[in-house]
Amino acid sequence: MDDEVILEIEDLFINFYTKAGVVKAIDGVTLSIRKGETFGLVGESGCGKSVTANSIMGLVQSPPGKIEKGIIRFTTPREILSKANIKKHFGRTDLNAEMYRSSKIDILKLNKKDIRLIRGRAISMIFQEPMSALNPVFTAGDQISEIILLHEKKELAETILKKLEDGRKPKKKYKKAKKKLGQKGESRCSNCNGIVLDDQDICPQCDSSFIRNPGGNGPQLGYGFYKRIYTKMASNPDDKILATMAMIPLIRRYRRPMIKEANEKALRMLRLVRIPDPKNVMKSFPHELSGGMQQRVMIAIALSCRPQLLIADEPTTALDVTIQAQILKLIQELQEEMGTSVLMITHNLGIVAEVCDRVGVMYAGCLVERADTESVFKEPLHPYTQGLMNSIPKVDLELTRLETIEGNVPNLIKPPSGCRFHTRCPYVMEHCKKEKPPLIEITSGHSVACHLYGGVDNG
Amino acid sequence: MTDDNPKKDIPNADKKAIPEAKVPERKAKSNIFNIEGLTKEIEPRIRELKSSFLLFRENITAMIGLVLVLFIVIVAVCAPLICPPGLGDPMDMPKDIKPPKKPGSDGHILGTGHHGADMLYGIVWGARTSITTSLFVVLTGLLIGLVVGAIAGYYGGKVDNLMMRITDIFLSLPALILAMAIASILERNLQNMMLALIIVWWPSYARLIRAQVMSVKENTSVEAARAIGVKKSSILFKHIIPNSISPLIVSATMDIGSVVLVAAGLSYIGFGVNSGYAEWGRMISDGKDYFMLPVTYYGTSYVAWWVAVFPGIAILTFAMSFSLLGDALRDILDPRLRR
Numbered sequence: 001m002d003d004e005v006i007l008e009i010e011d012l013f014i015n016f017y018t019k020a021g022v023v024k025a026i027d028g029v030t031l032s033i034r035k036g037e038t039f040g041l042v043g044e045s046g047c048g049k050s051v052t053a054n055s056i057m058g059l060v061q062s063p064p065g066k067i068e069k070g071i072i073r074f075t076t077p078r079e080i081l082s083k084a085n086i087k088k089h090f091g092r093t094d095l096n097a098e099m100y101r102s103s104k105i106d107i108l109k110l111n112k113k114d115i116r117l118i119r120g121r122a123i124s125m126i127f128q129e130p131m132s133a134l135n136p137v138f139t140a141g142d143q144i145s146e147i148i149l150l151h152e153k154k155e156l157a158e159t160i161l162k163k164l165e166d167g168r169k170p171k172k173k174y175k176k177a178k179k180k181l182g183q184k185g186e187s188r189c190s191n192c193n194g195i196v197l198d199d200q201d202i203c204p205q206c207d208s209s210f211i212r213n214p215g216g217n218g219p220q221l222g223y224g225f226y227k228r229i230y231t232k233m234a235s236n237p238d239d240k241i242l243a244t245m246a247m248i249p250l251i252r253r254y255r256r257p258m259i260k261e262a263n264e265k266a267l268r269m270l271r272l273v274r275i276p277d278p279k280n281v282m283k284s285f286p287h288e289l290s291g292g293m294q295q296r297v298m299i300a301i302a303l304s305c306r307p308q309l310l311i312a313d314e315p316t317t318a319l320d321v322t323i324q325a326q327i328l329k330l331i332q333e334l335q336e337e338m339g340t341s342v343l344m345i346t347h348n349l350g351i352v353a354e355v356c357d358r359v360g361v362m363y364a365g366c367l368v369e370r371a372d373t374e375s376v377f378k379e380p381l382h383p384y385t386q387g388l389m390n391s392i393p394k395v396d397l398e399l400t401r402l403e404t405i406e407g408n409v410p411n412l413i414k415p416p417s418g419c420r421f422h423t424r425c426p427y428v429m430e431h432c433k434k435e436k437p438p439l440i441e442i443t444s445g446h447s448v449a450c451h452l453y454g455g456v457d458n459g
Numbered sequence: 460m461t462d463d464n465p466k467k468d469i470p471n472a473d474k475k476a477i478p479e480a481k482v483p484e485r486k487a488k489s490n491i492f493n494i495e496g497l498t499k500e501i502e503p504r505i506r507e508l509k510s511s512f513l514l515f516r517e518n519i520t521a522m523i524g525l526v527l528v529l530f531i532v533i534v535a536v537c538a539p540l541i542c543p544p545g546l547g548d549p550m551d552m553p554k555d556i557k558p559p560k561k562p563g564s565d566g567h568i569l570g571t572g573h574h575g576a577d578m579l580y581g582i583v584w585g586a587r588t589s590i591t592t593s594l595f596v597v598l599t600g601l602l603i604g605l606v607v608g609a610i611a612g613y614y615g616g617k618v619d620n621l622m623m624r625i626t627d628i629f630l631s632l633p634a635l636i637l638a639m640a641i642a643s644i645l646e647r648n649l650q651n652m653m654l655a656l657i658i659v660w661w662p663s664y665a666r667l668i669r670a671q672v673m674s675v676k677e678n679t680s681v682e683a684a685r686a687i688g689v690k691k692s693s694i695l696f697k698h699i700i701p702n703s704i705s706p707l708i709v710s711a712t713m714d715i716g717s718v719v720l721v722a723a724g725l726s727y728i729g730f731g732v733n734s735g736y737a738e739w740g741r742m743i744s745d746g747k748d749y750f751m752l753p754v755t756y757y758g759t760s761y762v763a764w765w766v767a768v769f770p771g772i773a774i775l776t777f778a779m780s781f782s783l784l785g786d787a788l789r790d791i792l793d794p795r796l797r798r
Contacts, residue, residue: 057686112691120687127686132679137701147687301687 005075006341007033007056007309008104012070014051014060021413025051025065027365027420030439033309038335038342040356040373042349042388046409048365049345053311056343057125058107058115072107077308080117081105121151124302126331128314130294134286140297141282144266144304145259151305153237156261157230163257164227177208229254269300273330292323296330303334310335311343316351328355349392353377358445361385364410364420367439371446381448383425419451427452514791521787527780535586542580550584550737552576558756559749559763572766573745576735582773584737588649589777593718596656597711603657604664605700605707611665612672613695623669629662635724642730649738652731656718667710671703678702705789712785716778723774739777742770 014026026048033039041049054060056072081103107115127133135143148156177191187196194205202209232239246252263282270278273296286294295315302310312331316324332355335342344356352359352373359376361369361384369382380386387405407424410416416423422432431451439449515521534541538549545553555575562570562578569578611622629637638655645651675681676699684698723740725731727747732738734745746766753760 059682059685116688116690118688119685125683125686127679127683129679133683135680135684135698135702146689150688298683301683 004035005032006035007075007343008071008073009052009056010071010073012052012055012072013068014048014055014070015066015068016064017066018064018413023412024415025365025412026055027415028436029070029362029365029367031360031367031370033341033343035308035341036335036339037357038332038344038355040352040359041343041345041362042347042352042359043362044347044409046412047362049347049362050313052362053125053313053343053345056107056309056311057119057123058110067108070108073104074107074118074123075308076103076105076118076122078103080122120147120307121305122307123309123311124305124307125311125313126295126298126302126315129318130291130298131286131318133298134294136286139283139285140270140289141263141266144269144297144301145262147301148262148265148304149255149258152262152265153258154234156258156265157233157237159261160230160257161227161234163261164223164230167223177203177206177210179210226254226257230257233258265304266300269304270297272303272334273297273300275300291319292326295319295323295327299327299330299334303338303340306338307340309341309343311345313345314347315344316346316348324351331355349388361388364415365412366420366436366449368421368450369446369448370439371448375443375446381442381446381453382421382450383427383452384421387424419449511791515787518787518790520783521790524780524783524785524787527776528784531586531777531780532590534583535590538583538587542577542583544584550588551735552581552584552737554735558754559766561761562765569769570763570765572742572763573734573749578742578765578769581737581742582739582769585739585742585770585773586777588732588736588738589719589722589774592649592653592656592722593715593777593781596653596660596718596722597714599657600660600714601664601707601711603661604666605668605704607661608665608668609672609695609700609703612669613676613699615673619669622665626662626665629658630666634659635721638721638725639728639730642725647731647733649732649736652722652725655725655730656722659721660714660718664707664711668700668703668707671706672699675699675703709785709789712788713782715785716781719774719777739770739774743767743774746770 009029009031012026012029013024016023016025029048029052031039031041041052043049051060051065055067056074060067105118107118110118134140138146177189179187179196180190181187188194189196189203189206189208189210191203191208192206194203196203196210200210229242233242246255267278267282270281275281275293275296281289281293281297286297289297295318299315310331315331316327319327328351331342334340342355344351346352356373358372359370360367361376361382363384369376369380369385371381376385377389380389384405387403390403391405393402405424406426410420410423416433418434419425419432419437422428425432429451435451437449437451439447440453441447442453515525552572553576554573555571557571557575559573559575560567560571562568564570567577567579569582572578572581607622607626611619611626638659641655641658642652645654672695680702681694681698684694689698719739722731722738723743726738726740727744729744732741734741746763746768749763749766753762
């Protein structure tokens with residue numbers, strides 16, 4: 001695995017200013033995600049997992065939430081970095097130049113416009129409940145093509161220009177052939193018996209066509225107009241004149257070919273997430289799809305711009321168990337295919353064991369343990385992690401009662417002094433109530449924030 | 460993952476009898492650049508409209524509403540054919556300066572009214588007045604209310620406070636009184652009456668859409684839209700408003716009927732158009748005297764009830780048909796109730 005770090009969160013503090021008081025939701029979280037790995041963030045409800053994820057996306061609602069301190073450093077891809085407004089963000093000081101060279105950007109310091117370039121394109125998110133995360137008035141296809149239209153205007157314009165040129169070429173004569181159904185559900189050409197894909201109109205082996213009019217060159221409407229528009233679009237996708245034109249009725253129709261192209265890409269994305277009958281799903285509204293299909297559509301939206309980091313915020317909570325396994329497997333497969341890193345937020349330790357390479361355990365806004373999955377499950381160090389592991393129901397042990405962690409999650413308006421877990425910790429010491437334990441690396445790659453281990457180092 | 464590839468389930472037992480795959484024969488590759496592609500582009504929309512119409516047809520009240528609305532529209536459009544206008548302004552009713560005549564006499568199917576104006580002419584041409592007034596007032600009010608309410612609800616804070624206080628000022632005065640006040644300081648004609656009605660009408664739409672936007676903006680789908688990098692203004696106009704507009708459309712359709720009622724009311728108390736103009740409210744207002752006192756004409760004395768009753772029936776039909784239609788639209792516009 002590549003050891004290149006793609007995201008670093010350093011000392012993140014987030015408070016929510018509510019009427020009841022200041023909720024100290026995130027209290028010094030430090031973690032890093034490497035390229036291509038799956039990092040699991042575990043913890044009970046309300047411990048700040050989702051807030052951490054939202055802060056990476058810049059989605060923390062500004063009142064009441066406030067990011068007090070911290071750095072979220074994200075290795076931004078060059079093509080986003082080269083956008084003019086992000087360059088401005090670096091200024092000219094040496095330190096910033098250094099940042100620019102390493103292409104690491106502090107997301108928290110970006111302005112609204114710049115962060116939109118990263119959202120959806122470099123970092124994207126899968127939400128917990130696909131039903132409510134999809135917009136009920138748009139079809140699934142529209143929602144996938146929306147993100148493509150937002151971020152990939154340049155690529156779309158280039159394809160359209162190419163198609164325009166193709167359409168001008170003189171017609172070619174093709175032999176006629178039909179698709180046959182071969183073994184294993186493959187389609188075969190009736191002429192040469194070669195394997196044909198579903199969406200191919202022309203046989204790649206013998207050059208015979210399955211449709212009446214291959215090449216698609218009919219009368220060309222507005223060739224010059226489209227060509228001029230899309231040459232402009234390809235050179236500068238954020239062109240102001242084009243953006244204004246998109247707001248005027250009738251004139252906005254120049255976007256039609258682009259929308260069409262985006263729809264085709266959306267269809268490819270739906271095939272990628274293995275949705276049966278993607279053409280129909282494109283035209284269906286979210287309520288017409290099952291939960292699993294909705295989540296697949298969400299994944300298709302999230303992955304359509306090939307993000308560097310995918311945040312999966314409890315992606316399987318709203319789904320039933322059989323679909324859960326499918327969705328997790330799908331995320332894993334796509335991750336390998338695209339080389340995306342995944343931040344998997346969950347409270348299900350089974351999922352962590354199944355898919356994650358490394359795990360961070362959170363408790364009441366603090367990261368209490370961070371290690372690779374195997375060592376967390378084999379020898380959990382922090383008392384809270386130990387408690388979590390003990391409270392997993394096991395088939396082979398005959399217990400009359402499930403083991404639990406005594407006590408309740410503390411109120412984060414008045415969090416316990418020192419270590420936030422000391423009120424429930426079985427090994428609590430005087431020292432724990434006064435001082436907050438730092439996250440210390442015990443063995444290589446296994447860090448824990450607990451005085452039980454820090455004490456050994458000090459003494 | 461059994462449901463992923465539907466083709467896997469197709470058994471192919473015998474190699475010789477390979478069934479021909481049912482690949483629907485497609486026409487030219489659908490391409491936006493040629494005409495065939497364009498028609499193909501419109502096809503799903505037509506299908507959508509058809510399914511809407513099917514839903515509509517199952518609803519009896521909706522059909523009654525639609526038929527009545529269509530009837531009124533046809534009457535208004537064909538007004539010059541039904542009642543050919545004279546030389547002057549076609550909206551002025553032709554009159555013979557005589558007391559009202561009974562329906563059916565002298566070729567006046569619905570009789571004559573004030574100053575001997577032909578009732579049928581007034582009602583037919585009055586349909587034009589009513590349709591233009593109500594549509595213009597409701598659409599303009601809708602547009603103003605939509606923009607004000609949506610921006611106030613979405614941006615919140617100071618913007619919301621300022622915009623809603625302005626709205627409150629308009630709402631705090633009784634609608635008819637405010638309309639009267641505005642109409643009375645302006646010249647008496649149809650345009651100024653419409654202006655007065657628009658000023659009275661938009662605040663209720665602003666309130667309605669603001670409440671909707673405030674609830675819709677908390678949806679996860681809006682957050683998801685933010686998460687893919689959509690601009691704030693695009694989120695409002697592309698994601699929030701389409702999700703919150705359907706109650707507004709229903710309310711607007713029902714209001715088309717009530718605008719005519721209020722306009723008639725304004726005309727009745729004398730703040731609308733002048734006497735003799737083909738406007739239903741004004742016609743009732745002119746007819747009220749004949750309703751109470753009998754007219755004596757050539758020695759016979761009678762109550763000219765038709766002068767007030769026929770325009771009244773016209774207003775009733777108009778208001779009722781649009782409210783029936785609005786009721787039905789509520790069912791049809793909800794995407795969750797479809798299919």
